[in-house]
Amino acid sequence: MAFLIRTIDFTAAGREIIRDRIAEQTSLTVGRAAENDIHLPDLAVEQHHVRIERAGDGMLHASALGTLGFALDGRMVMQGTIDPRTGGEIALGAARLAIAAEADGSIAITIRQIAAEEGKTDALRGFALASVLPSKRAMSWVLAGTILLLLLMVPVASHLLRTPTKPDPTGKTPGAVLLDSAWSSGELSVKHHSLKDNCESCHVAAFKSVQDETCISCHEDTGNHAPMPRLAGGAPALSPGDALQWRIAEGFGKEGPLGCVSCHSEHEGPVRQPAGGEAFCSDCHDKLDTRLTDTSLANAHDFGKGHPQFRPVYFASFGAAKPVRAKPGTKPVERSGLVFPHDVHMDARGGAARMALSLRQYGKPLECGDCHALTPDKLAFKEVKMEESCEGCHSLVSGRTAGGGFSKLRHGDVKDLAEDLARISSGPRRRVGPVRQRPVQIGSASPAYAADFGRPVRAYIGLSNALSVGGVCTECHLPTRGPTGQADLMPVNLPDRFLSSGYFNHEAHKKEECTDCHAADTSKVASDLLIPDLKSCRDCHLGATAVKTKKVVPSDCAMCHAYHLPAGQWATKGPKPHYRPVPDKAAIASLAGPAGLKP
C-alpha cells in the first residue's frame, strides 16, 4: 500500500511542473516543518498540521495534530474520513490536497497551490434575492412615475391646455380632458350619466368647487322653493359645529348650505335624487313663523300632528279675474257662475236618475264618472264639457236638418246662441214631419223662392226668453245684464286646481268612493266648495313617524309636496316623469324665478 504524492507547481512562465514520488507507508504527516512527509511552506499551515492514515475498508482517516483544524471538502473539521474511491479534498492554507484512489490500489495525493480567490465577497452577494430581481429603487421610480404621469400630469395638462367649451348635457361632446375619468370617485346619478366623460362640464375651474351658476346654466327652469333671502331667513341657525364647517368650506370657495350641491351630492352611484325627508322640511317649517314673522305660511312638521288646514283657491265673486285662497277657519262660498245641485244629480231615486235610466249612454243612475273624467296622467280631472256631460239631458236641439239629423243651438257663446235663434226664426223653414209634395210645387226644389222673411223680433224674443229666468240657459247658468243692458249670462269661473301648493293623485285613491272625501251627494248648491278638509285625509294619512297599519299610511311631506315646485310630487321610484305633474314654465316663473339667485 503506497501513497502517490504528486506535486503540481507552476514556473514563472506559467508552465506546469509535475513531480511524482511514492511513499511506501501507511500514514503521512502534513505540515510546515521539513520533516513532514508532505512539506508545505506556507505560514498559514502548522508545523505538524494533519496526519493522514489508512483506516479499515480502504478508507483514509485525517486528523488535526494541533489545535488548528483543516478544511475537508470545504468544511472546517478537526478530523474526518475520506473514501478514496469517491475522493476528497483537504485544504491547508493555499494548498489543496486532492485524494483519489489509483487503478493499482495505491492512493494519489495531488498537491496544488490555489491563487487567493478574489471577489469571493462578490460571490456571496448571489445569496441575496436582489441579485435576481430588479432593484427596488428602479421599480419604485417606474411605478411612481407611471402613476404620476398617467393619473396626474396628463389630466392636469390636458385640462389646462384645453379650449373651454359649453357644457353639453347630452354628453355627445367627447371629453376634452384626457384620463380624468380615473379621477371620478363614483358613478354619476341617473340624470347626469350622460356627462360621465365630460367632467369639466361641472368642474369648470381647477381647485374651485362646483358652483351654483354652473348647475343653473342647464337647469334654468328649476324653481327655487322661495327666493334666496327668504330661504336664508327661514332656515334655523346652524349648530356651532356645522357653522364652523360651513365657514371653513366657504373659505375654500364652496357654496353655502343653500347651494345646489349641499343636497344634490354627486358620484354616489346611478341613483335618483331622493326626496327630502320630513325632518328636512320641518327643520325650517316647524317654527317658520318665529323666523319669518311676515310669512303667510302656517307652521307644519308632521301631517298627522302639525299641518295647517287646506286652503283651496276658488273664485269668491262672480266673474272675478283671479281666484283667491280660502282664509283659515272660514267656509268658502264658491261663485263659479253655475247652477248645479250635486244632490239632485246624484240621488239614485230622483228625476235625474230616472232620466239617465231612459238614456242609452247612461242606462243607470248618474255616477261621478259620467261627468268627471280623469286626465290622461290620472292625476286630476278634465274640464267638464257641456256638450259631452250635460247635453244628454239638457238638450239644445232646435229642429231637424236636411240630412235627417237634428240641429241644435250652439253652446258656449251668447253670440252663437243669438245667431242660431235668429236662423230658427228667419231661415228656410223645414217641416218637422214629411209631407207629400206635388211636382212643380214652389219651394220644394228651389230654396231661393222659399225664403221666409219673418219678423226679426221673434228672434230677439227667443233669445231674451232663453237667457232670462226660466229660460233654457238658466237651467244651469245665472242670468245677468251686459254692459249695454242686454240679457247675458254670468261667465263660468273654475280654477284648474283647487289645491295649488300640494299634490293629490286621484289614481292612487281609486279604491275609495268619491263621496268618501267629496260630500257631493248632500251638496244642494253649486256654491259648496267640495274640496275635502285635512281631517278626511287624516283618516288614513298620518306623519312619517306613524306606525303603518292596514288603515294608517305613514306619509312624509314629499308624498304631497316637492321642494323646488311645491305643487308637485318628486317620485324616485316608478316610471317617468319623476316630477308630477310635469310643470309648465309659467308655473315655475310665477313661483320664485330661476334658482340660485343670491340673496
Place this chain on the structure above:
Amino acid sequence: MMATKAAQTKGGTGRFTQDEKRRDSDHVSFLKHRGFRWLWIALALSAASIAGYVLIDQEPRPNGGTWYGYTLGTIGFGLILWLSLLGVRKRRINPGAWSLKAWTSAHVYLGLSLAVVGTLHTGFQMGWNVHTLAYVLMLLVIVTGIYGVVVYATLPASLSSNRKEMTRAQMLDALTAIDRQLESAAQPLGRAEADLVIAALAQDVFYGGPLARLTGRYPGCATSRALKRMGGNSEETARVGSLLERRRDQLAQIRGALRIRAMLEIWLFIHIPLTIALIAALTAHVISVFYYW
C-alpha cells in the same frame, strides 16, 4: 451593591441601572417593545375611528368627502408619510432621543391601524379610479408588511438550521472542492458524459430566477440532468456519479439557503416599490380631489 440595588428598585438614573435597562431591552422583540405600547395606541386609534364612523351622522352617506372623511383622510395621509420614513430613519445611525426599535414597533402597529383608518376613509365606495388605486396599493403594502413580520419571526431559525454550521462562503468553497474533484475524476469519460460534466460545472451556482429561488424548483439544473443521464457501469462513471450526487446535495443546501433568504426578502421588493407607488397615487388622489372639487 446595596446602593445600586436601592437605585434599581427606585428606578434611579445611575449608570448601572441605565445599562441594565438597555441590556434588558436589547433582548425584547420590537413587537413586545415597552409592553406592547404601540399595539395599544394602534388599537385605540382604530377603535376611535370605528366609533366615530358609526356614531357620527354623515350626510348624505359616509364617504371621503364629509368632514369626518377628510379627518380620517388627513390622519391616514400623515400616517403613510410617517410610516414610509422608517427607511430614512434606519439609515441614520446617529445619536438622538429616538429608538429604532420603538420606531419599528410603531411602524408595524400603526401600519396595521392604517388599514382601519384607510378603509373607513373610503366609506366602502370602490371603483376603477385613482382613489381606489391608492387604497389597493395601501392594502398591498400592509399585507406584504404583515408577511414580513411573520417571516422575520419564523424563518431565521430555519435559515440557521439549513446552514449546518457552515457559512455561506464555506458552502461555496465546498462546491468548488467538489468541482475540482469532479473535473479530475471525469478525465477518463467519453465525449457525451464529459459534456454532461462540463455543463454541470459551467452552470452558475446561483442559476435560476426569482421564482426558482422561491419555490426551490430548478427544472434546468445541469447537475441533476448529468446525474440522470450519466450512463455506464464502469468504475469511472460510478465515481463521477457519486461526485455529482455530492454536488447535487451541496447545491441543495445552497438552494435551501437561497429559498429561505428569498422568502425573507421578497416582501421588501413589493413593500418598498409599492410604498413609493402609493405615495405617488396618494399625491394624485389628493390633488385630483381638490382639482375637481
